[in-house]
Amino acid sequence: MLARLASVILPMVRAKLPCLADCLPVCLTAYSVAYSPAYSPVYSPACLPPFLPACLPAAFVVRPPDCVLEQGRVSDQRQSTPCVARQPAGAAPTRTTMTLTELITRQAQQLDAANVAFGHGTTNAFDEAAWLTLWCLGLPLDTPLATQTEPADPAHNPVISPDQQARVAALIKQRIDTRQPAAYLTREAWLQGVPFYVDVRAIVPRSLIAEVLAEGSIDIWLSSETHRVLDLCTGNGSLAVLAAMAWPDVHLTAADLSTDALAVARINVDKHGLNERITLVESDGLHAVPGPFDLILCNPPYVNAESMAALPPEFRAEPDIALSGNLTGGTDGMDFIRPLLAQAPAHMTPDAVLVLEIGHERPFFVAAFPGLEPVWLSTSAGDDQVLLLTRDTLTQWQGSHPGGEAQTNARTGGRP
Ligand SMILES: C[S@@+](CC[C@H](N)C(=O)[O-])C[C@H]1O[C@@H](n2cnc3c(N)ncnc32)[C@H](O)[C@@H]1O
Numbered sequence: 001m002l003a004r005l006a007s008v009i010l011p012m013v014r015a016k017l018p019c020l021a022d023c024l025p026v027c028l029t030a031y032s033v034a035y036s037p038a039y040s041p042v043y044s045p046a047c048l049p050p051f052l053p054a055c056l057p058a059a060f061v062v063r064p065p066d067c068v069l070e071q072g073r074v075s076d077q078r079q080s081t082p083c084v085a086r087q088p089a090g091a092a093p094t095r096t097t098m099t100l101t102e103l104i105t106r107q108a109q110q111l112d113a114a115n116v117a118f119g120h121g122t123t124n125a126f127d128e129a130a131w132l133t134l135w136c137l138g139l140p141l142d143t144p145l146a147t148q149t150e151p152a153d154p155a156h157n158p159v160i161s162p163d164q165q166a167r168v169a170a171l172i173k174q175r176i177d178t179r180q181p182a183a184y185l186t187r188e189a190w191l192q193g194v195p196f197y198v199d200v201r202a203i204v205p206r207s208l209i210a211e212v213l214a215e216g217s218i219d220i221w222l223s224s225e226t227h228r229v230l231d232l233c234t235g236n237g238s239l240a241v242l243a244a245m246a247w248p249d250v251h252l253t254a255a256d257l258s259t260d261a262l263a264v265a266r267i268n269v270d271k272h273g274l275n276e277r278i279t280l281v282e283s284d285g286l287h288a289v290p291g292p293f294d295l296i297l298c299n300p301p302y303v304n305a306e307s308m309a310a311l312p313p314e315f316r317a318e319p320d321i322a323l324s325g326n327l328t329g330g331t332d333g334m335d336f337i338r339p340l341l342a343q344a345p346a347h348m349t350p351d352a353v354l355v356l357e358i359g360h361e362r363p364f365f366v367a368a369f370p371g372l373e374p375v376w377l378s379t380s381a382g383d384d385q386v387l388l389l390t391r392d393t394l395t396q397w398q399g400s401h402p403g404g405e406a407q408t409n410a411r412t413g414g415r416p
Helices: 002-016 018-035 037-042 100-113 125-137 162-178 182-186 209-215 238-246 259-271 305-309 337-347 362-368 391-400
Strands: 188-191 194-197 228-232 251-256 278-282 293-298 348-357 375-379 382-390
Touching: 100 125, 100 162, 125 162, 125 182, 162 182, 182 188, 188 238, 194 238, 194 259, 209 238, 209 348, 209 375, 228 238, 238 251, 238 259, 238 278, 238 293, 251 259, 259 278, 293 337, 337 348, 337 362, 337 391, 348 391, 362 382, 382 391
Parallel strands: 228 251, 228 293, 251 278, 293 348
Antiparallel strands: 188 194, 348 382, 375 382
16 A cells, blocks of 8 residues: 555655655655554644545544654653644744745755755755655645746645744754754654654664665565575664565564664564564674574664764764764774674575675775675665675685684674
């Protein structure tokens, strides 16, 4: 159903607002999480919306238009999330009405002026403002907005009251003041048309491996014998959930060192009714996971030390352990990957493959593993950010690089 929904909505939005189309899955989380049966107690009855977009089924109702989630709480949303109508602190109340497009444009200017950073679902101020504004007002996320070349259709460019403007301004101010990614404020993120709960305990879902799963790029490396899949460094659990959806016959082990992240993953696994197919395991690298596996997916912490030091606050709002690839004393971002590659073959069946995201770290990867020749997988971010290694490639490389299998992790004493 989600795929069908996305296939209807995305082209419509793309036509009007190309960048928002890419972040729309994130935005749409607002619809699904807030009113899925498991999450319905999130909002007090006073905040329930009068609004049900005709294009969406009941499970996809917009979040309450009058409500801003209280930030900074990391408790399980299903039990207690206050829903607070807020006035914008410090912002002079406006008495004039304006259209939706004018409001979004104005809020985008605020984001631009404040120099906020993007990259958690949107890439620019207008898209981010559109997402938060539509979300805040409870408007359909496929609302056709004006483009640079086309004016807004008046039917989809409603007049926004001063009160509504104040609510949006408060949310945008919250985004600016806290420098938290928008998804932490909405507690929602979408990846490949699938909604995920998220809070500060786990990184915001955005792995490029999700594209690879959706596009079926690794299917040729799998077979009818592919049954046991490991999502190592599962974090929010998004890749495990997407893999379970992509391959109905596999069982997944989803492992992470962080119990905080695993609590978020638990919410997402339950939310998608996958608890019989995904087993969550607390594990430092491969140490505590059963095996062998037919496929290992891994989006590890891999950011090098110099890049970590230059991260904007929005990224520093995410757990350090999720990003820094230098937590055992290195600087090249490869602290997790080194022992992983050294020890992965022992956890792989003969025809197994490892799919690994390394982001912008290819130079460090090549320097750390000279002579290792992975298959590079195409993604929207480039052709050198996600790679695939067969067990054979890894063992052969280890054979020609004595010591490759003995790389140790200072913190784990050699356990990957
Ligand atoms: C980049 S995040 C990936 C999260 C998720 N898979 C995704 O793609 O959105 C990396 C994850 O690795 C976990 N991690 C860091 N060090 C680890 C270790 N030694 N063993 C297992 N997991 C680890 C972090 O807690 C974090 O959740």
